[in-house]
Amino acid sequence: MSDNFRGFLEQKAGLSEEQFIEVTAHLRTATFKAGEMLLRQGDVCDHTFFVEEGLLRLYSISDNGREHILQFAPENWFVSDRSSAYFGEPSEYFIDAIEDTTAVFLDKEFLRKVSDASPLFRSSNDYLLHNHIRFLYKRVNMLISDTAEQRYLSFIELYPDLTLRVPQWMIASYLGITPESLSRVRKELARRNFRKD
Amino acid sequence: MATKQIERVIAPESKHFVGDGFLVYNMIPGSSGLTMQRMSPFIMLDYNAPYYFPPSDKPKGVGVHPHRGFETVTIAYKGKVEHHDSSGGGGVIEEGDVQWMTAASGVLHKEFHEKEWSKKGGEFQMVQLWVNLPAAHKMSKPGYQAITDAQMQRYKIDEAGSEVKVISGEYMGVKGAAKTFTPVHLYNATLKAGVSATFDLPATYNTALLVIEGAVTVNGTHKVPANNLGLFANGGETFTVEATTDSVVLILSGEPINEPIAAHGPFVMNTRQEIMEAFHDYNIGKFGYLED
Numbered sequence: 001m002s003d004n005f006r007g008f009l010e011q012k013a014g015l016s017e018e019q020f021i022e023v024t025a026h027l028r029t030a031t032f033k034a035g036e037m038l039l040r041q042g043d044v045c046d047h048t049f050f051v052e053e054g055l056l057r058l059y060s061i062s063d064n065g066r067e068h069i070l071q072f073a074p075e076n077w078f079v080s081d082r083s084s085a086y087f088g089e090p091s092e093y094f095i096d097a098i099e100d101t102t103a104v105f106l107d108k109e110f111l112r113k114v115s116d117a118s119p120l121f122r123s124s125n126d127y128l129l130h131n132h133i134r135f136l137y138k139r140v141n142m143l144i145s146d147t148a149e150q151r152y153l154s155f156i157e158l159y160p161d162l163t164l165r166v167p168q169w170m171i172a173s174y175l176g177i178t179p180e181s182l183s184r185v186r187k188e189l190a191r192r193n194f195r196k197d
Numbered sequence: 198m199a200t201k202q203i204e205r206v207i208a209p210e211s212k213h214f215v216g217d218g219f220l221v222y223n224m225i226p227g228s229s230g231l232t233m234q235r236m237s238p239f240i241m242l243d244y245n246a247p248y249y250f251p252p253s254d255k256p257k258g259v260g261v262h263p264h265r266g267f268e269t270v271t272i273a274y275k276g277k278v279e280h281h282d283s284s285g286g287g288g289v290i291e292e293g294d295v296q297w298m299t300a301a302s303g304v305l306h307k308e309f310h311e312k313e314w315s316k317k318g319g320e321f322q323m324v325q326l327w328v329n330l331p332a333a334h335k336m337s338k339p340g341y342q343a344i345t346d347a348q349m350q351r352y353k354i355d356e357a358g359s360e361v362k363v364i365s366g367e368y369m370g371v372k373g374a375a376k377t378f379t380p381v382h383l384y385n386a387t388l389k390a391g392v393s394a395t396f397d398l399p400a401t402y403n404t405a406l407l408v409i410e411g412a413v414t415v416n417g418t419h420k421v422p423a424n425n426l427g428l429f430a431n432g433g434e435t436f437t438v439e440a441t442t443d444s445v446v447l448i449l450s451g452e453p454i455n456e457p458i459a460a461h462g463p464f465v466m467n468t469r470q471e472i473m474e475a476f477h478d479y480n481i482g483k484f485g486y487l488e489d
Contacts, residue, residue: 156480160473163480164262164462190482194283 002029002052004076005104012128013114013121023113028105032097039081039095044088047105048080049073054101055165059173060093069174072098072162078106098166143176151175152185198397199433201404203419207231207426209244216259218310219323221245224407224426231428233329233460236403237453238379240267240465241327244407246424247275250310252318258309261487264300265475266335266465268328268378271296272364272385272447274409276321277311283485286341293346295364297375301330301337303475303484324407324447326383331454332467334378344374359392359440361385366450368396381451388413388440395437396448404429404450411444 005024009015015023029052032038038056039045049056056073058081070093073079084091114121142151155175156163163171172182207229209222221243225231233240250257256279271278273290280296281287283305290296298304310321330337344364351360352371365373366382373383380402386394388411398404405428406415412422416436421427429436438446459466464475478484 153481156477160476160480161461164476186482187486188482190283190484190486193478193482194485195483 002102002104004052005050008050008076009114009121012124013118015114015118019117023110023117027107027110029102030105031100031102034097034099034101037094037096038103039084039091039093041092041094042090043084044090045081045084045095046088047107048078048085049095050104050106051075051077051079052102052104054103055098055162056095056101056103057098057166057170058093058095067173068176069170072159072166072170072174074159074162074165098170148175148177148181149185149188151177152182152189198435199400200416201396201398201400201433201436202430203415203421203436204428204430205230206419206421207428209246209424209426212246215243216257216308218250218257218259218308219243219245219321219325220248221325222424228426231426233458233465236405237455237458238329238381238451239326239403239405239449240329240458240460241325242407242426242449243325244424245321245323245325247320247322250276250315250318250321253310253315256309256312256315259307260489261305261307262463263303263305263475263479263484264298264463265303265479265484266471267300267330269296269298269300270324270326270328270364270375270383271298271308272324272326274322274324274445276319276323277314278308278323279311280306280308281487282306282339283487284339288341288343290343291345295342295344295349295375297342297344297365299330299337299340299342299378301334301339303478304339305479305484305487307487307489322409324409326449327465328377328381328451329454329458329465330378332456335466335471337378342375349374354392354394355389357389357392358387359389359394360387361394362387379452379454382449384448385409386438386444386446386448388438388444388446390440390442390444393437393439395435396450397435398450399452400432400434401453402450403431403453404448406438406449407447409445409447411446412441413444413446414439414441 051073058071059069081091081093083089169179172179225236225242278290350371352369362385363371363373364383365375461472
């Protein structure tokens with residue numbers, strides 16, 4: 001089993017070697033090429049993906065064909081569509097790989113096994129769920145109230161290295177602004193912060 | 198003086214594109230064992246072996262990207278590269294020229310095939326080398342040394358054109374044009390078939406040669422074909438390079454910088470904390486702004 005995922009489970013569940021093997025034995029790990037699709041709109045996906053290496057994104061496509069990125073998932077992040085993974089409904093979203101990516105497929109059986117084996121995991125998982133809800137609140141608030149610059153500043157705080165890993169238009173899409181507006185923000189920040197001497 | 202022995206001859210592995218304008222073998226740190234620590238101060242070497250780029254109205258290359266903590270050295274053998282940076286600097290690196298860019302505290306730049314050259318297309322051949330900076334200079338002011346072919350001094354071996362062009366450091370009393378922060382000897386040797394040259398470099402310096410054209414025999418024993426890198430052991434000072442056919446050889450030798458290396462993409466610092474600062478500074482515009 002992959003190093004990042006092992007590290008994550010060690011930290012959040014504190015399993016013995018035996019327990020680790022037991023709860024992860026059935027898990028599948030797969031590698032995707034950049035551009036490859038992990039979830040298509042209309043499919044039911046009963047997995048949550050843990051990104052061992054690489055970068056995934058969760059997005060929707062509006063009627064006019066425009067992509068709207070809900071989440072980026074670099075190393076050690078999870079990504080799933082809960083309406084599909086938890087509620088079993090056809091997904092409204094797409095998940096694809098921005099870079100060549102290795103992902104661990106987590107499912108309900110894994111959650112049940114690891115929760116049975118580890119009280120620590122139950123509380124960690126509870127924390128992660130609330131943390132995720134907090135993240136979503138912040139994101140909703142950002143999208144309805146923040147200026148383009150504030151949105152960009154939150155983005156670089158959350159994803160410090162993604163500005164070098166994804167194209168500008170994807171960052172703009174995630175921030176709900178136009179690529180031109182993102183350009184203006186970065187230009188303005190450089191005007192204030194760049195010292196030639 | 199003791200002989201500096203070849204430790205290994207390393208054949209290039211797979212090529213990959215950097216942007217869409219440079220098709221390179223990554224020799225350092227991509228070759229097995231050629232880690233940044235082993236090769237310090239040479240922390241990266243990409244070699245674009247001769248490759249034909251068809252005519253293109255839109256110049257191919259690499260878009261805007263940052264660097265911090267080291268120097269990039271571009272050695273143009275064939276083709277022309279145009280570059281621009283966030284300080285408003287820019288220029289064209291012509292055949293035979295060397296651009297020694299000190300990224301230090303940070304630059305944003307882009308590199309493309311020169312516009313007119315791109316329209317005609319042609320054979321392209323270049324080396325890009327990253328030379329690490331010691332901690333004391335990682336946050337120094339960025340700068341350029343645009344060194345033209347004519348500005349570099351040569352040690353003439355014969356009248357037939359065999360010579361050692363000294364890019365930096367010193368060879369047989371001939372001084373290199375580039376200024377460096379730590380001792381770095383960088384030579385481009387042109388050797389006609391059958392001609393040999395002897396080099397004398399400190400035992401402790403990390404030393405290698407890359408065969409750009411032709412094929413050579415080192416110390417009479419080790420054959421190094423084109424596109425291969427000959428890695429020297431850290432012992433002994435003297436070695437000879439004899440050309441089997443007309444050859445061009447890049448020789449690099451530098452005093453190791455014995456400091457921790459934290460590298461992530463275009464940033465090479467001493468600690469992980471400094472890498473995070475580099476990302477932050479880049480993100481908030483401290484490297485400036487450059488249009489794509």
